[in-house]
Amino acid sequence: MAPAIRVEIEKKHIDEAIERARTGVSKEESYYYGDRLTSGLQLRVQGRQAFWALKYYNFTKTIGYAYPAEDKHLPSVSAARKLAAACKDILDDDPKMLEPMLVKYYGGADRDVKKAKKEMVAVSTGWTVEETAEAMIAARTKPDTDDPIKKSTVAQFRLTLRRPQVKALSKKPIADVTKADLDAVKREMEKSPEGASMIKKFVSDIRSILTWGATHATDMTSLDPSNIWWELVKSGKKKRAITRSPIVDDIVKTLILAESYLERPLPGRFSEGKFGVGHNVLNALWWLALSAQRTTAGTRLRLVDFFPDPKRLGSGWYLAFWAEGETKNGKAFVLPVPPRAAGFLQERMAKAKRNGDSQWCFPSSQARGKIEIDIPVDRNSPGGVTERMAVRDYPTKDKIAKELAKNAKWESPYVDLLAENDIMYWSPHDVRRTIVEVLEEHGIPGGASAVLAHEVRLTDDLLFVDNARNREQYLELRVSRVTKLAYGAGGFIPLKSKAMEVWTNTLIDRYEELHSTYRQARKKAQAERVLKAIYSDANSAAEAKEAAYLELPKIRRKLEDNLTGHKQMLSGLLKKTPPPDAGVRTARIEIELAQADLDAFNTDPASYAIEPSRRAASRTHSAVLQSALKTDEKPVDLVVEAPAYTQLRDQFIADKIDVHTFRLLITERYPITLDMMDDRIITGMVTGDEAL
Incomplete structure (x- = not known):
């Protein structure tokens, strides 16, 4: 910065400083005026700013701005001189009070120095x-x-x-x-x-x-x-509606966790009963997850309204039906249930206790078996499972609050099982948002609307009426009418079927992946699948080896041609004047690599038969694989899924072991037979934990 220009600062100096600040000055062009009338008061110009500074002993402080006029604007020299004098007084008494005084000065509409000094308060030195x-x-x-x-x-x-x-x-x-x-x-x-x-x-x-x-x-x-x-202080904002959207894993993990409490109480709830979760309540929660229906309608599903689809008899497809008045919007609704989901649900329903001739798919345990008092599980019971597992049910929350009020050190016996297992809390209604996301990911956005919306209107009265004398005739007529409605205009059965199959398979697939029992079964099935592929491959390995060895002369010629080609390239480069150095270096490196490949082949040609033998094997034993494995399954990649077997096979192909040793080592290592006359393939126990 240039040295100070000592002047009696006037309006013309301020105007000049503002003009220079508007255009901007470099660091070398920066300058300032020192006021002769008020010692230490300076008008500085730096960059795009013109500001008033006070230099007093070892203290330098910006006290206002001439330009820009947005923050702490000090437009006149008289105001600057008056403020500078007040600042000196404060610096003499207590430097910490300078900033509070400036805050009060610029915060007031009248810019009164005396008033600012009177109202200033000390700077807080406590926590921010x-x-x-x-x-x-x-x-x-x-x-x-x-x-x-x-x-x-x-x-x-x-x-x-x-x-x-x-x-x-x-x-x-x-x-x-x-x-x-x-x-x-x-x-x-x-x-x-x-x-x-x-x-x-x-x-x-x-x-x-x-x-x-x-x-x-x-x-x-x-x-x-x-x-x-x-x-x-209030936010002034309306509380938004709950929009939880649990992921599939949250839903499935909760259901698996709930299963583990079918035969034991939840933590801290021993007084509530022998079992933490009832079979029928858990089945209802499963149904709400699979169907994505509202709790009131979902829990009130009658056995007569869950029946095989007459249009697809023998396929395993079912229809679930709710008549007018049984849904939230008063419209009848038909939902197709895929074979796998229907069987999954029925298997669980068969294990649950039923009260006599209950008409409900999910009867309440409070009923006594008489039709007059027969009731379904309460609409809040399925959601109560997740509430109680997360310690969110009001009776428990109230009890905890009362105990803590009596004793702040009281240790709660209740456990938030969802949080403990890294599961987001959810309610059955939240499933309706999750299904939308899943079906959109699968390219079926309209499927969610069809599954969730109640768009079918009835013209016939199909509200359930129990009439024992005409029950058989009634049920036959009811099924006929529901089927007609489902497949008529507005039923959207094809779209619903596609959506329900994707959604229910997503839930059940993940259930079987996460559930320990199913997971082990899947591992066992996968191991058996790989063992069958090993059986097929090992029995055709000799033929594959023979076919691969026929290709060795071709491999040799290819390696020799590769070496010759690089040598010819080098020769051509050397004839150029001058020879390109980079090209020559590259060509010589390629020659060295090609020669190394050829030398490796000449040293151990049998090892070069490994890859051709794998290609030959895929052709020679494909028929055996098709009979041993399901045709809809992905082919077994033995290199990836059976590395130990692949290593044995490579040793045989490369002539490191003979065929007798190869077959003996396989039968010793794996529970399979290679005897083509034996009807069996797998001869021993398979757990799924084998190192293949």
Whole structure:
């Protein structure tokens, strides 16, 4: 910066500084005027700014701006001189009070120096908002805290303070925070697309931080516990509807976990009964997951309304039906149920206890077997399974609250099984959002609408009426009418069928993958499939070897031709004047590599038969594979799925072992026979844990 120009600063100097600042000056062109009338007052021009600075002893401070006129605008030299004199007085008394005075000066409409000096308050030296938040987090995550918070809550607090709208506030001393500060943050958040939820979280989090600071750390925050003004701060936003969308794994893991409590009580609930989850309630929850129907209609499915599809008899397809008045919108609805899902559900229904001649697919255990008092499981019972497993049911929450009120150190015997198993909490209704996502991923967006919507209208009265004398005739007529409705205009049975098959297979496939019993069965089936492929391949290995050896002369000629070609290329390059150095180097490297390949072949030609033998094997034993394996399954890749066998086979093809040793080692290692006269392939127990 150039040296100071000592002048009695006038308007012309200010105008000149503003003009230079508008066009911008380089670092070398920067300069400043030093005022002769007020010692230490300077008008500086740097970059695109013209500002007033006060240099007083070892202290230099910007006290206002001539340009731009947006922040701390100080337009005249007289105002600058008056403010500079006030600043010197404050610096003589207490330098810490300078910033508060400037805040008051520029915050007032009349820019009154005397008033600003009178109203200024000391700079807070206590914790900032961010420091208070971190202290609160540290305290509330200690083992002995009486007000614990979860990791997700800690993450939420920190996310709130990291938001750009809150950045300045988080660095401010918490004692200086005002309601105006919080309202300003809310206005900035309002501009964001997710403003409503962001504001609700901000208001909740900042109130928690302020309350903790006033309650537990007044010495460090200077907050007054008797003036909890922040409780008046409201988000002003309507609470959004719950839009949980559990992933398939959340749903399936919950159902598997619930199964484990069919024969034992849930943790801490021994007084509620011998079993934690009832069979019929779990079956109803499975049905709600598979069908994605609302709980009221889903739980009230009658046996007479779940029957084989007359249009697809023998296929395993079923139809589930709800008459008018049994659905939320009062319309009748027909849902096709795929064979696999129908069998899956019926297998579980057969194991559940039934009360006499109950008319319901999922009868309540409270019934006594008489048709007059026969009722289905309560519509809230399936959802109650997830609530109780997550300790979200109100009786338990109330009990916990009462116990803690009596004894803050009371240890709850209840366990949030969903959180413990990394499962997101969900309710049966949330499945309706998940099915939409899954079907969209499979390219069937309209399928979800057809499965979830109740669009079929009835013209005939098919509400269930029990008439024992005409029951058989009634049921026959009912099935006929439902079938007609399902396949008539507006039934969308083909679309529903496609959607339901994708959705139910997604759930059941994942169930079998995650369930230990099914997982082991799948591993066993996979191992048997690979063993059958080994049997087929080993019995044709000799023929494959013979075919591969016939290709060795071709492989030799190919390697020789490759070497000759590179030599010819080098010869051509060397004839050029001058020879291209890079090309010559590359050609010589290629010659070395080609020669190495040929030498390797000459040293051990049999090893070069391995790859051709694999190609030959795929041709020679394909018929055996088709008979040994299901035709709809992907072919076995023995190199990937049976590396130990592949190593033995390679040794045989490369003449490291003879055919007798090869076959002997296979039968010793694997529970199979290679005797073509034996009707068996697998001769021993297969668990699925074998190293193949």
